[in-house]
Amino acid sequence: MSTPPQVHAVLNAQALTRVFGEGGTEASRVVALDAVSLTIAPGELAALVGPSGSGKSTLMHLMGCLDTPTEGLLEINGIDVSQLDDNALSAVRAYQIGFVFQQFFLNPTQTAVENVADGLLYSGIARQDRHARAEAALQRVGLGDRLTHRPGELSGGQRQRVAIARAVVGNPPLVLADEPTGNLDSRSSAEVVELLHELNAEGTTIVVVTHDLELAEQFPRQIQLRDGVIVADEMATA
Amino acid sequence: MSRPEETKQQPRREPTASLPPARLAPGDATRVAVEGMRARPLRAALSGLGIALGIAALVAVVGLSESSKAQVNQQLAALGTNLLTATAGNSFGGEQAQLPVDAVAMVERIGPVQQAAGVGSTDARVYRNDKVDPIESGGIGVNAATESLKDTVGLEIAAGQWLSPATGQFPTAVLGATAADRLGITPELIRSGTPAQVWLGDRWFTVIGILDPSGLAPELDSSALVGWTAAETYLDFDGHPTTVYETSSDASVEAVRDVLAATVSPSAPDEVQVSRPSDALAAKAATDAAFTGLLLGLGAVSLLVGGVGVANTMVVSVLERRQEIGLRRALGATRRHIRNQFLGEAVALSVLGGIAGAVLGILVTAIFATLSGWPIAVPLWAIAAGLGVTVLVGVVAGIFPASRAAKLAPTAALSI
Numbered sequence: 290m291s292t293p294p295q296v297h298a299v300l301n302a303q304a305l306t307r308v309f310g311e312g313g314t315e316a317s318r319v320v321a322l323d324a325v326s327l328t329i330a331p332g333e334l335a336a337l338v339g340p341s342g343s344g345k346s347t348l349m350h351l352m353g354c355l356d357t358p359t360e361g362l363l364e365i366n367g368i369d370v371s372q373l374d375d376n377a378l379s380a381v382r383a384y385q386i387g388f389v390f391q392q393f394f395l396n397p398t399q400t401a402v403e404n405v406a407d408g409l410l411y412s413g414i415a416r417q418d419r420h421a422r423a424e425a426a427l428q429r430v431g432l433g434d435r436l437t438h439r440p441g442e443l444s445g446g447q448r449q450r451v452a453i454a455r456a457v458v459g460n461p462p463l464v465l466a467d468e469p470t471g472n473l474d475s476r477s478s479a480e481v482v483e484l485l486h487e488l489n490a491e492g493t494t495i496v497v498v499t500h501d502l503e504l505a506e507q508f509p510r511q512i513q514l515r516d517g518v519i520v521a522d523e524m525a526t527a
Numbered sequence: 528m529s530r531p532e533e534t535k536q537q538p539r540r541e542p543t544a545s546l547p548p549a550r551l552a553p554g555d556a557t558r559v560a561v562e563g564m565r566a567r568p569l570r571a572a573l574s575g576l577g578i579a580l581g582i583a584a585l586v587a588v589v590g591l592s593e594s595s596k597a598q599v600n601q602q603l604a605a606l607g608t609n610l611l612t613a614t615a616g617n618s619f620g621g622e623q624a625q626l627p628v629d630a631v632a633m634v635e636r637i638g639p640v641q642q643a644a645g646v647g648s649t650d651a652r653v654y655r656n657d658k659v660d661p662i663e664s665g666g667i668g669v670n671a672a673t674e675s676l677k678d679t680v681g682l683e684i685a686a687g688q689w690l691s692p693a694t695g696q697f698p699t700a701v702l703g704a705t706a707a708d709r710l711g712i713t714p715e716l717i718r719s720g721t722p723a724q725v726w727l728g729d730r731w732f733t734v735i736g737i738l739d740p741s742g743l744a745p746e747l748d749s750s751a752l753v754g755w756t757a758a759e760t761y762l763d764f765d766g767h768p769t770t771v772y773e774t775s776s777d778a779s780v781e782a783v784r785d786v787l788a789a790t791v792s793p794s795a796p797d798e799v800q801v802s803r804p805s806d807a808l809a810a811k812a813a814t815d816a817a818f819t820g821l822l823l824g825l826g827a828v829s830l831l832v833g834g835v836g837v838a839n840t841m842v843v844s845v846l847e848r849r850q851e852i853g854l855r856r857a858l859g860a861t862r863r864h865i866r867n868q869f870l871g872e873a874v875a876l877s878v879l880g881g882i883a884g885a886v887l888g889i890l891v892t893a894i895f896a897t898l899s900g901w902p903i904a905v906p907l908w909a910i911a912a913g914l915g916v917t918v919l920v921g922v923v924a925g926i927f928p929a930s931r932a933a934k935l936a937p938t939a940a941l942s943i
Contacts, residue, residue, distance in 0.1 A: 350937075350938045353857065355856070355857065355936075355937040355938050355941070356936075356937070356938050368546060375861065375862055376548060376549070376861050376862075376863075377546070377548075379548075379549040379856070379859050379860060379861040379862075379864075380546050380547065380548045380549045380859065381546065382549070382856070382857060382858065382859045383549040383550075383858065383859020384546065384547065384549075384859070386857075388854075388857045388858075390854075390941070392850070394850055394851075394853075394854040396562075396566075396851075397566075398562070398565065398566045407858060408858060410551065410555060410559070410855075410858060410859075410860075411549045411550065411551055411855075411858055411859035411860050411861075411864065412549070412550065412859065413547070413549075413550030413551070413552060415552070416552075416554070416555065
């Protein structure tokens with residue numbers, strides 16, 4: 290509750306509600322997200338933290354335009370996405386949002402460059418340009434010397450950095466990282482956290498979704514979610 | 528938390544003008560569709576195998592049928608289609624009718640007729656020697672033949688010589704290919720100059736020649752031919768021909784056909800059967816069509832099975848690749864992009880199988896035709912049709928799995 294809504298918010302959620310099993314019996318109706326209001330300003334690095342069942346995954350899906358809210362307003366980079374159809378949501382994902390997943394989701398048959406270039410696959414950018422930008426993105430995450438390596442030839446931390454490069458290759462206004470260190474050892478985790486800080490320092494807005502409070506505390510802002518409502522929203526005093 | 532496959536009815540709204548739609552270039556779409564196959568080559572090969580066998584069967588059946596037809600046509604071209612035969616049929620009373628003694632001479636007088644010849648059956652039988660039980664005649668007929676028979680029917684001599692005006696007066700015989708085989712007289716024997724004799728009509732006849740199998744007059748293959756005069760002298764032949772052969776120019780075949788029966792037997796033209804032996808050969812090619820139809824049906828069934836195989840592979844593929852689908856949706860793929868990807872993969876699998884099958888079918892045709900001494904003829908339309916069918920099979924096999932993949936909600940696809 291410490292950040293006031295801004296005019297050019299990357300993300301602006303007002304009374305965002307997501308109910309599952311609507312239309313079914315009262316018992317099967319689950320309110321996963323209950324009137325959540327949240328604003329993320331450009332250049333922020335925030336952690337969305339909460340235990341399993343807190344609604345953080347649901348909120349991440351809504352923020353990532355993978356799902357649509359039952360009620361409430363949701364704007365991504367000024368675009369009202371709460372009522373868009375599937376095609377339009379796909380377009381928002383293609384141009385406005387970068388994803389990082391716990392399991393990396395890299396294509397094992399493709400090289401690092403090809404995997405990163407796939408981040409631009411659905412943006413209508415020519416293949417050569419995609420590859421050029423993918424190389425640049427890999428340089429940015431410190432894997433300039435692993436361009437033609439396949440995921441099987443990379444360590445876990447390197448794989449996640451490839452996945453992060455894929456998320457930022459299109460310079461999206463918002464990057465969502467879902468448990469980015471969940472499959473990594475502590476050293477690799479520290480590297481990934483450092484990389485996220487670096488990218489943020491270069492201007493990328495990042496929201497890290499995690500159940501791990503310790504991880505969340507390494508980021509400037511922690512939004513705590515429990516039972517579908519925000520219970521705390523703290524800014525570290527840097 | 529989230530329920531898989533849950534879909535919600537969304538009010539349709541166009542994105543704001545500043546937001547371009549998610550795009551996938553056609554080249555990229557193709558690459559994405561083929562990628563799944565490249566990742567699992569063995570599975571792709573196995574699922575394409577059914578299609579390949581189906582197409583191979585179809586192409587081979589059509590190819591073999593065309594090759595055999597080409598063979599018959601080649602034969603017809605070599606033998607000619609201008610030969611007509613007039614055979615004594617049955618009289619009104621049911622007995623074997625007779626052609627007049629001068630039937631051959633009368634046919635020769637028909638304007639367009641180039642050559643005419645007669646064959647008359649005798650009651651005589653032929654045996655290897657005089658010790659053979661008379662009952663065992665081996666199904667070989669003894670026929671009187673005019674000297675013009677060889678050129679009229681286009682008989683080829685395998686060994687020895689044909690009947691001449693001189694030899695035709697004496698107890699000499701020329702054997703058809705089958706007859707010679709049954710009587711144990713080989714072309715080598717004749718060529719070696721060893722005198723060969725057969726017991727024919729209670730007398731020794733010298734075999735002076737053996738014929739090659741005849742394409743147009745196969746009835747002569749199992750007969751022993753003796754000169755007209757010799758038959759009358761030694762075998763009580765009455766001089767009435769049983770069959771008259773004639774050739775004319777190709778253009779006048781029909782005209783000759785119209786008058787042949789009346790010319791051969793003016794008193795009883797209804798008892799004369801006129802036929803064109805080349806028609807029988809052509810008919811043989813046509814009867815293959817029924818068989819071809821059956822085999823085509825079998826090929827179609829195996830194609831269907833192949834299609835089911837592809838569909839099966841695709842269904843499994845969609846189940847296995849939920850996360851890939853989820854990732855692609857997260858990267859901005861629309862439902863249509865996902866559907867086209869899997870549809871494209873099904874078509875690619877099917878067409879690849881089809882190409883392999885076409886090659887296999889051509890190979891089978893080539894091998895079989897070569898072994899049979901046929902010309903190799905695989906019609907282009909069969910290959911084109913085969914590949915067209917595989918595209919169709921791929922689309923049909925891919926529609927259901929692809930639409931399932933497309934309907935998968937992104938959140939459900941990403942959850943493990």
